[in-house]
Amino acid sequence: MASYDVIVIGGGPGGYVCAIRCAQLGLKTACVEGRDTLGGTCLNVGCIPSKALLHATEMLHETEENFAKMGIKVLRPDVDWDKMKAYKQDTIDQNTKGVEFLFKKNKIDWLKGWGSIPEAGKVKVGDEVHDAKHIVIATGSEASTLPGVDVDEKTVVTSTGALELGKIPKSMIVIGAGVIGLELGSVYNRLGTEVTVVEFLDVVTPGMDAEIQKTFQRTLKKQGLKFIMGAAVQKTEALKTKAKVTYKLKKDDSEHVIEADTVLVATGRRPYTEGLGLEVAGVEVSERGQVKTDAHWSTNVKGIYAIGDAIDGPMLAHKAEDEGMAVAETIAGQAGHVNYGVIPGVIYTHPEVSNVGKTEQQLKDEGRNYKVGKFSFMGNGRAKANFAADGFVKILADKDTDRILGAHIIGPMAGDLIHEICVAMEFGAAAEDLARTCHAHPTYSEAVREAALACGDGAIHS
Ligand code: FAD
Ligand code: NAI
Numbered sequence: 001m002a003s004y005d006v007i008v009i010g011g012g013p014g015g016y017v018c019a020i021r022c023a024q025l026g027l028k029t030a031c032v033e034g035r036d037t038l039g040g041t042c043l044n045v046g047c048i049p050s051k052a053l054l055h056a057t058e059m060l061h062e063t064e065e066n067f068a069k070m071g072i073k074v075l076r077p078d079v080d081w082d083k084m085k086a087y088k089q090d091t092i093d094q095n096t097k098g099v100e101f102l103f104k105k106n107k108i109d110w111l112k113g114w115g116s117i118p119e120a121g122k123v124k125v126g127d128e129v130h131d132a133k134h135i136v137i138a139t140g141s142e143a144s145t146l147p148g149v150d151v152d153e154k155t156v157v158t159s160t161g162a163l164e165l166g167k168i169p170k171s172m173i174v175i176g177a178g179v180i181g182l183e184l185g186s187v188y189n190r191l192g193t194e195v196t197v198v199e200f201l202d203v204v205t206p207g208m209d210a211e212i213q214k215t216f217q218r219t220l221k222k223q224g225l226k227f228i229m230g231a232a233v234q235k236t237e238a239l240k241t242k243a244k245v246t247y248k249l250k251k252d253d254s255e256h257v258i259e260a261d262t263v264l265v266a267t268g269r270r271p272y273t274e275g276l277g278l279e280v281a282g283v284e285v286s287e288r289g290q291v292k293t294d295a296h297w298s299t300n301v302k303g304i305y306a307i308g309d310a311i312d313g314p315m316l317a318h319k320a321e322d323e324g325m326a327v328a329e330t331i332a333g334q335a336g337h338v339n340y341g342v343i344p345g346v347i348y349t350h351p352e353v354s355n356v357g358k359t360e361q362q363l364k365d366e367g368r369n370y371k372v373g374k375f376s377f378m379g380n381g382r383a384k385a386n387f388a389a390d391g392f393v394k395i396l397a398d399k400d401t402d403r404i405l406g407a408h409i410i411g412p413m414a415g416d417l418i419h420e421i422c423v424a425m426e427f428g429a430a431a432e433d434l435a436r437t438c439h440a441h442p443t444y445s446e447a448v449r450e451a452a453l454a455c456g457d458g459a460i461h462s
Pocket of ligand 1: 009010011012013032033034040041042043045046047048050113115116140141160180272274275276307308309310315316317318320348
C-alpha cells in the first residue's frame with residue numbers, strides 16, 4: 001500500500017496525459033491500468049492501429065492509381081496481410097512503450113491491474129488498497145452493439161476484431177456510416193473487399209456539415225463503397241464462414257437480408273465503468289452511463305474526478321488529453337480549462353475530412369447572421385500536381401463582425417489544415433486575419449487562405 005496525491009484510473013490518452021501533467025506539477029502520481037500495455041483504446045485498438053492500416057492501404061491506392069500517371073512503372077502491388085498487420089503492431093508497440101518510458105521519466109507508478117474505488121480517497125488494485133487525495137476516473141469506453149447483434153470478434157466484429165482479421169474478407173457489411181465504419185470500410189475497400197455500408201440515417205457521419213456529408217459520401221461511392229441508407233439493422237446471424245444481416249428500410253418498412261464474409265458493427269461507443277464500484281463510492285452516472293461531472297471535471301463526490309470517453313462530450317483522444325491536462329492543473333490549484341467550442345474532428349479517409357466549430361445548420365438554428373467562404377482544391381496548384389484536387393475548404397464567419405465561427409474541410413491533409421483555423425478561432429480571429437496572412441506557395445494551406453478571402457472580397461483562384 002502506498003499514498004499518492006493523485007491516482008488516475010485508466011492509462012488511455014486521458015489518463016496517461018493527466019498522470020504526466022500531475023507529475024510535472026509536483027504531485028505524487030500513480031496510474032492504474034489493467035491492460036498489458038499503456039495507451040488505452042487509442043494506442044492499442046483505436047486511433048493508432050486504424051491510422052497505420054489507413055496509411056498502408058493509402059500507399060497501396062497511390063501505387064495502383066497514380067504511379068503510372070507520373071511515369072513510375074511498377075508491377076501490380078501484392079498485399080502481404082500478415083506483414084501489414086505486423087507493421088501495425090510495431091506502430092502500436094513503439095507508441096505504448098513510449099508512454100511507459102514517459103511514466104518512468106516522470107516517476108509515475110504504473111499500478112498494474114484493474115482498479116476500483118471502495119470509498120473516496122482509496123483505490124483498490126488486486127489485494128492492495130492505496131490512499132489518494134485525488135482520484136481521476138479515465139476508464140474510457142467500449143463498443144456498443146445493437147440488440148439482436150451478437151459479436152464474436154471473428155465473423156461479426158467490432159473495430160477491435162476488424163483490426164485483426166485472420167484474412168482479408170471478400171465481402172464486408174459495415175453497420176453504421178459513422179467515423180469507424182467509414183475509416184475501416186475504406187481500409188478494406190482498398191484491400192479489395194466488397195464493402196456495403198448499412199446506415200440508419202439518410203446521411204453519413206451524423207452531425208457534420210451537410211455539404212461535406214454529401215461530397216464525402218459521393219467520393220466514397222466513387223471509390224467503390226456501397227451504401228444502403230435509411231436502413232435499421234434488426235439482427236445479425238453468424239453462419240460458419242459468413243454472417244447474415246437483416247435490416248428494415250425506413251421508407252416502406254420492408255425487411256431485407258444480406259450476407260457477407262465479415263460484419264463490422266460500428267454503431268457507436270459507450271462509457272466503460274464496469275468494476276469501478278461507482279455505486280459503492282456514491283458517484284453519480286447519467287442515463288447514458290457517463291460519469292456526471294461539473295465544469296471542473298469533479299464528480300458529486302469530493303476528491304473524485306472524471307475525464308475522457310467516460311464522461312459527456314465527443315469521444316476523441318485529443319478531447320480526453322485536454323481534459324487530462326486541465327483536471328491535473330485544477331487539482332494542482334491552477335486554472336485548468338478546455339475550450340469545447342474549438343475541438344477539431346478529423347476522419348482519416350482519402351480525402352481526409354475535418355471540422356471545427358459550428359456547422360451551417362447549427363448557425364441557422366441559432367438564427368445567426370453568417371457568411372460562407374468556400375474554395376475548391378481544383379484551384380490549388382499543389383493539389384492538382386498531387387492528384388488531390390477533390391474537395392473544398394469552407395469557412396463560416398459572422399456576417400457583421402467577420403469572426404470565424406466554424407470551418408469544414410474535405411481534401412488533402414484536411415486533418416492538418418484545420419489547425420490553423422483552430423488557432424485563429426482561439427484568438428477570436430476574423431476571416432480577414434487569415435486572409436491577410438501570407439501562406440507559402442505551393443501548399444494546400446493556400447486553399448484555407450482562399451476560403452478566408454472568399455469571406456471578404458473574393459478568392460483569387462476561383
Ligand atoms: P481509453 O483510451 O478507452 O482508455 C481507458 C483505459 O482505461 C483502457 O486502457 C482500459 O483498459 C483502462 N481501464 C478501464 N477500466 C479500468 C479499471 N477499472 N482499472 C484499470 N484500468 C482500467 N479518437 C481520435 O481522436 N482520433 C482517432 O483517429 C480515433 N480513432 C479511433 C479508432 C477506433 C477504431 C476507435 C475504437 C476509437 C478511435 N478514437 C479516435 C477514439 C479514441 O480512441 C478515444 O476517444 C480515446 O481513446 C479516449 O481516451 P480515454 O483515455 O478516455 O479512454
Ligand atoms: P458513430 O456514432 O460515429 O456512428 C455510428 C453510426 O451508426 C451512426 O451513423 C448511426 O446512425 C448508425 N447506426 C446506429 N444504429 C444503427 C442501426 N440499427 N442500423 C444502422 N445504422 C445504425 O460511432 P462509431 O463510428 O462507432 O465511432 C465511435 C466513436 O469513436 C465516435 O464517437 C468517434 O468520435 C470515435 N472515433 C473517432 C475517430 C476519429 O476521430 N478519426 C475514428 C474512429 C472512432
